[in-house]
Amino acid sequence: MPVTIEPHDALLVVDIQRDFLPGGSLGVREGDKVIPVLNRYIALAGRHGIPVIATRDWHPANHCSFTARGGPWPEHCVADTAGAEFSPALHLPDDALIVSKATRADEEAYSMFHGTGLAQRLRDAGVDRVLIGGLAADYCVRFSVKDALEAGFEVIVLEDAIRAVDVHPGDGARAVAEMKAGGAVGARLEDFAS
Secondary structure, X not given: OOEOOOOOEEEEEEOOXXXXXXXXXXXXXXXXXXXXXXXXXXXXXXXXXXXXXXXXXXXOOOOOOEHHHOOOEOOOOEOOOHHHOEOOOOOOOOOOEEEEEOOOOOOOOOOOOOOOOHHHHHHHOOOOEEEEEEEOHXXXXXXXXXXXXXXXXXXXXXXXXXXXXXXXXXXXXXXXXXXXXXXXXXXXXXHEOO
């Protein structure tokens, strides 16, 4: 299905942080493979003059999701640490909006819309459709897509620019199916009119 970038689109880049890449404390297998693809989407966004929003986990050191506090995950993306930094290979534009999430110790927030005011900021900017890629497909991407749809945005999931944690084998594929069943449309770079 051919896709044309429209003036009311925005590109949302989810959690391309060192801790989520191979070798990181919560590394997603082949997570680094999404970076060159996302860079091409970022360049496409630049050519069309649409905003780029990059999200990041920005946890306090005692975040409730950490195993030390009974959560499911190893410590990761603690604010102002090297692991929370964006990958240096990611070519974010200077004017990219950075959205920090899961910043409260006692609240999990997989979605970039949870407690960030992002939906209103997008509406204020005239955005009605979002293109979403990043990490991880079965957690932060999936919850962000769900919230974007519930907020009334059209959603395109960039299927060639996501990877999954796959705690249980097939979680990523199930997440993509769930996103599409909820109303998101899947697309890949070759679907976009150059």
